[in-house]
Each structure stands twice: as C-alpha cells, then as structure tokens.
Amino acid sequence: VLCDDARYDLNYRSSDLPLFLVPCFGNIKCAKGNRRGACKQLFSLALHAHKLTGRWETSGGLDLSDEYSVFNALAAVSLQCLAWGKDDSDVRDWRKNFTVHADAGWGPAFQIVSGRHVADAEIQAWKNVHVTREQDNDIIAAQRSKKIRDGILSPDLAEGPERWLLLDYVILDGLRLVWK
Secondary structure, eight states: OOHHHHHHHOOOTTTTTTHHHHHTTTOOHHHHHHHHHHHHHHHHHHHHHHHHHHHHHHOOOOOOOHHHHHHHHHHHHHHHHHHHTTSSSSHHHHTTTTHHHOOOOOOOOHHHHHTTOHHHHHHTTTTOOEOTTTTTTOOGGGGGHHHHHHTSOOTTTOTTOOEEEEEEHHHHHHHHHHHH
16 A cells, blocks of 8 residues: 555565556556555455454354454554545545444454544553463454453453563554554
8 A cells, every 4th residue: 555656755666567567558657556556445455354354253253353464454554544644535444444343342452543532541551461371472462352352351461470561552552642
C-alpha cells in the first residue's frame, strides 16, 4: 500500500511491474500508479477477510482467524494513518474493518484502531503487566486476542519470579497517540 514512490521518495522494485507495464504501453508512471491501485485493493480485500473471520468467530464460536495476521493488520492500518492521516477515506474504511473484533472483546488495541473510546486508565492498567511461560510464551498479549477475550491474559497479571513484562502498554500508548 505504501508503494507510492512520488510520496515517499522510495523506489519499489518488484517482479510484478512488467504486468502493469503492458497495459500502460511501457509508461512507467502509469504502471506504478496501476500497481499501487492494485495493492490498495488487495489490502482492502485482506482486511475484509479478517473482518469476516471475526464475524464467524463471534457468531459461531469458530476460531478461524490467525490472530497474528489480524494484529499485524492493525499495525499496517496504523502506519497508513501516520502516512496519510486518519481522515483519509481509505484509512477510515480500513479502520472500520476492526469494529467486529473490538465489539467481540479482542482487547484495547482493536478498540483503539476501530475508533472506540478507550479510557486512559485502561491503557495504564497494562503498564506493569507480567506473564509466565505457562500463560503464554509471547510478550505481546494483544496478539492473543482469544486469550484476552477469555480472560486468560488481562491487566491483572502481577510481577514475580519467572515472569516477563508484556509490551502491551507501549503498543497501546503508541496506538493512542497515532489515532488521537
């Protein structure tokens, strides 16, 4: 989605560019514009797929989505917010895809990106949260949305021996600043 070299002064080289050169009769500017449009459409389709898996999960109890890819999509949409601004029509449309996840209790990261209000106290609650290996082997709880939804990972996990600090406070505070 960021393959706009005019905006970011980056030259994206990819093996698919010749596919876009043919209908543009070799015009590189036309080909890059078409490729960017195609990438935006593919990104939109991927977000809609995540939205559908979230709907299936909340209505049927099915665990269909890959939590990591949905969480990474939050980051990608937030990056677009930094690049284009939260009032950009594409960014607004992409952001709406996470409302089903936010409403299903996938955690504050999904609430922030989808546009739901998250109180500062709720973000602060994650500041000193620690996790044990028995609870999870990751230090980012937001990537484990099913465990947040089911109350396995929550802001009440205390310090102690063999406990690791979660990075969620940093992530949530960053998301809050991006989407403010």
